[in-house]
Amino acid sequence: MSLGWLKSALLSLLFFVVLVGAWHLATLPKGERAAATDEYARLLGKGAKKSEGFPTPAQIGETIVKNLSEPFYDRGPNDKGIGIQLAHSLARVGLGYLLAIVLAVPLGFVIGMSPLVYRALDPFIQVLKPISPLAWMPIALYTIKDSSISGVFVIFICSVWPMLINTAYGVAAVRSDWLNVAKTLEVKPLRRAFQVILPAAAPTILTGMRISMGIAWLVIVAAEMLVGGTGIGYFVWNEWNNLNLANVIFAILTIGVVGMALDLAIGRLQKLVTYVE
Amino acid sequence: MSAFSNPFNPGVRLGAGCDCGRHASQAEHELAVADEPPSGDVETLNRRVIESAVMRALFPRDETRRRFLNAVGSSTALAAVSSFFPFGAIEAMAQDKGTPEKKDLKIGFIAITCASPLIMADPLGFYRQQGLSVQLMKTAGWALIRDKMLNKEHDASHFLSPMPLAISLGTGSAAQPMRVATIQNINGQAITLHSKHKDKRDPKQWKGFKFAVPFDYSMHNFLLRYYVAEHGIDPDADIQIRVVPPPEMVANLRAGNIDGFLGPDPFNQRAVYDEVGFIHILSKDIWNGHPCCAFGVPDAMIKDAPNTFAALYRAVLTAARMARDPKNRELIAKVIAPPNYLNQPETVIEQVLTGKFADGLGNVRNVPDRADFDPFPWHSMAVWILTQMKRWGYLKEDVDYKRIAEQVFLVTDARKYMAQIDMKAPAASYARFKVMGKEFDASAPDKYLASFAIRKAS
Numbered sequence: 001m002s003l004g005w006l007k008s009a010l011l012s013l014l015f016f017v018v019l020v021g022a023w024h025l026a027t028l029p030k031g032e033r034a035a036a037t038d039e040y041a042r043l044l045g046k047g048a049k050k051s052e053g054f055p056t057p058a059q060i061g062e063t064i065v066k067n068l069s070e071p072f073y074d075r076g077p078n079d080k081g082i083g084i085q086l087a088h089s090l091a092r093v094g095l096g097y098l099l100a101i102v103l104a105v106p107l108g109f110v111i112g113m114s115p116l117v118y119r120a121l122d123p124f125i126q127v128l129k130p131i132s133p134l135a136w137m138p139i140a141l142y143t144i145k146d147s148s149i150s151g152v153f154v155i156f157i158c159s160v161w162p163m164l165i166n167t168a169y170g171v172a173a174v175r176s177d178w179l180n181v182a183k184t185l186e187v188k189p190l191r192r193a194f195q196v197i198l199p200a201a202a203p204t205i206l207t208g209m210r211i212s213m214g215i216a217w218l219v220i221v222a223a224e225m226l227v228g229g230t231g232i233g234y235f236v237w238n239e240w241n242n243l244n245l246a247n248v249i250f251a252i253l254t255i256g257v258v259g260m261a262l263d264l265a266i267g268r269l270q271k272l273v274t275y276v277e
Numbered sequence: 278m279s280a281f282s283n284p285f286n287p288g289v290r291l292g293a294g295c296d297c298g299r300h301a302s303q304a305e306h307e308l309a310v311a312d313e314p315p316s317g318d319v320e321t322l323n324r325r326v327i328e329s330a331v332m333r334a335l336f337p338r339d340e341t342r343r344r345f346l347n348a349v350g351s352s353t354a355l356a357a358v359s360s361f362f363p364f365g366a367i368e369a370m371a372q373d374k375g376t377p378e379k380k381d382l383k384i385g386f387i388a389i390t391c392a393s394p395l396i397m398a399d400p401l402g403f404y405r406q407q408g409l410s411v412q413l414m415k416t417a418g419w420a421l422i423r424d425k426m427l428n429k430e431h432d433a434s435h436f437l438s439p440m441p442l443a444i445s446l447g448t449g450s451a452a453q454p455m456r457v458a459t460i461q462n463i464n465g466q467a468i469t470l471h472s473k474h475k476d477k478r479d480p481k482q483w484k485g486f487k488f489a490v491p492f493d494y495s496m497h498n499f500l501l502r503y504y505v506a507e508h509g510i511d512p513d514a515d516i517q518i519r520v521v522p523p524p525e526m527v528a529n530l531r532a533g534n535i536d537g538f539l540g541p542d543p544f545n546q547r548a549v550y551d552e553v554g555f556i557h558i559l560s561k562d563i564w565n566g567h568p569c570c571a572f573g574v575p576d577a578m579i580k581d582a583p584n585t586f587a588a589l590y591r592a593v594l595t596a597a598r599m600a601r602d603p604k605n606r607e608l609i610a611k612v613i614a615p616p617n618y619l620n621q622p623e624t625v626i627e628q629v630l631t632g633k634f635a636d637g638l639g640n641v642r643n644v645p646d647r648a649d650f651d652p653f654p655w656h657s658m659a660v661w662i663l664t665q666m667k668r669w670g671y672l673k674e675d676v677d678y679k680r681i682a683e684q685v686f687l688v689t690d691a692r693k694y695m696a697q698i699d700m701k702a703p704a705a706s707y708a709r710f711k712v713m714g715k716e717f718d719a720s721a722p723d724k725y726l727a728s729f730a731i732r733k734a735s
Contacts, residue, residue, distance in 0.1 A: 043635035045550055045624055078415040079617035145428035147421070228417035237417065241388065241524035242620045243531075243551060 027056040055246040063246040088230040096155025104160045108167025133158035147227045158219045159212035166208025170201030202273040210266045217259045378582040385416045386435040388619045389541040391462045391570035394596035400612045403595045407588035418522035419492035437495040438571040439662045454576035457686045461570040465648030466560035467545040470537035480508035489521035489538035499665040501539040506731040542629040555637025564712040568658045590694040600650040606630040654686040657707040657719040670733035678722045
């Protein structure tokens with residue numbers, strides 16, 4: 001076990017070195033940069049510290065150190081540190097996601113327990129599910145009249161479907177033996193829901209929540225690029241405007257790391273409720 | 278003292294006679310009640326004077342006014358009269374520098390040099406000087422600028438000068454009365470083409486090109502359409518014009534998504550700086566002195582918070598006055614370049630503002646009036662914009678150009694506040710100007726419109 005782990009870690013490291021090495025070679029400056037001799041070149045920023053072409057791994061490292069050494073600075077409404085931006089994004093995702101849980105889990109329960117409601121609501125769910133959450137943005141902006149609540153709404157609407165469908169499926173798929181036992185023992189409906197169905201369906205529900213979190217984290221970046229203001233998506237957009245690719249790559253890495261952390265956290269929860277039959 | 282008594286009280290008499298009716302004249306009455314001082318502070322009394330004047334004008338016969346007030350109740354009357362008569366605004370005019378009703382303001386802006394005056398007013402402290410605490414909100418695109426103003430998330434905003442006209446008319450959005458307090462900048466735009474088109478300097482070779490403009494209701498859109506149409510290209514049939522937020526223009530040009538754009542600076546200069554494009558023509562060579570962006574406020578602010586409006590007006594005008602002076606341009610470039618505002622290399626901003634720039638073709642050009650910041654909101658500019666909206670089918674119905682122009686572009690206020698900070702304002706509000714050599718006369722807009730061969734078939 002420990003030897004296998006060591007081997008895979010070494011292989012990962014090797015991949016990393018090869019990747020960064022190839023990147024470094026691909027972005028090596030071509031030839032000596034001409035010094036700014038005439039005025040035209042000076043106006044083009046030649047000779048000065050100007051980022052040309054794709055950033056090198058060294059530049060990225062520099063950017064990461066610079067951004068992480070001061071993550072919480074706040075120089076006015078349009079220039080905040082990466083920590084503050086992440087906090088804004090996480091708050092939006094958290095709020096929209098919580099709202100989605102509050103609606104989707106109880107509703108999924110009802111749908112799962114009643115085949116009639118399931119069939120009645122199915123067409124609506126099937127039509128609404130494939131809509132890109134960003135397509136809701138103009139309508140949200142128009143009706144809610146607040147850009148930051150619109151962002152939360154978009155997170156809500158994209159995370160609600162996987163949870164709803166998984167909860168309904170999980171509840172509907174509870175083994176009928178267990179329900180029959182509950183019936184024989186004359187268990188009251190509320191107790192049956194909480195002590196028989198919920199634990200039985202919990203792994204499926206958690207799977208839905210894990211999928212939802214993944215989607216929500218994907219969507220927040222796009223939503224913030226669209227609406228602007230604060231958040232990690234806005235950070236990417238703002239640096240794209242300045243064509244500062246080093247910062248964009250830094251932001252992409254951050255998004256990846258945070259997304260992984262969120263996924264791992266829910267994965268832990270999932271392990272807690274999983275059972276072996 | 279009759280001017281200080283409440284004209285909405287039916288028991289009070291305005292005009293001849295006295296309030297209580299027991300004396301032959303008001304003077305006599307006042308002698309009798311001299312020891313009863315009028316209630317309220319100076320501001321209330323000031324307001325009374327104005328209200329009385331208005332009510333006297335509305336109801337020349339005092340009897341009619343009393344009957345009206347008795348019939349509908351004084352508060353209803355006050356609301357009814359206020360709805361068409363901005364007491365608050367007149368009051369502010371009468372007493373002026375009052376404390377702002379609302380001090381904490383959010384102002385939206387797009388990160389372009391057009392907004393220099395309203396941006397620099399923050400780091401240089403012009404807002405604070407007027408007792409305002411302003412937060413400048415960088416916004417992702419013009420559609421959001423519009424929505425955030427309509428949603429009242431922003432109190433005032435950087436606009437493209439055609440936008441308040443369009444919003445007031447309700448074309449392309451829900452109608453809401455929006456006003457242009459000042460023009461932000463004149464000139465300062467350019468047509469930038471991708472470097473691969475260096476040999477295609479004649480617009481006749483542009484068939485099939487894809488161009489970007491910041492917004493449908495923008496001077497950029499109208500100037501680009503005008504420019505290509507003058508060269509015999511139909512902008513609706515021969516080329517494609519798409520809306521791209523200014524900050525994304527260079528990235529799109531680099532990706533080859535578009536062949537060029539008529540966009541705001543610093544993005545023309547930025548395209549040169551990044552060696553992806555060249556400046557084909559400065560917008561000043563299409564129409565020298567054309568307006569571009571505007572500083573806009575909702576009509577509601579003028580009525581409900583006249584002192585805030587006045588303070589904001591003075592702050593932005595102070596900034597414009599400073600920005601007009603070429604001596605200050607380098608300093609301005611320095612204060613608006615940081616990430617909190619434009620987030621651009623300082624040299625790019627400096628080239629735009631000083632007019633000494635690299636054109637992307639290997640030349641250093643020196644055009645001091647490449648960008649300027651004349652704040653005066655000429656009515657003739659608004660009429661021209663409306664004719665172009667009509668020409669390209671953005672405006673379907675027939676409208677009274679002058680009436681709308683005079684409603685939306687606040688020339689009177691501009692004159693007043695310019696005078697307060699010792700800026701010279703022109704006496705006329707209409708002027709003739711030439712766009713690509715063709716003269717525009719605001720008094721004959723229909724004739725002007727009819728003179729164009731290329732226009733959208735209505």
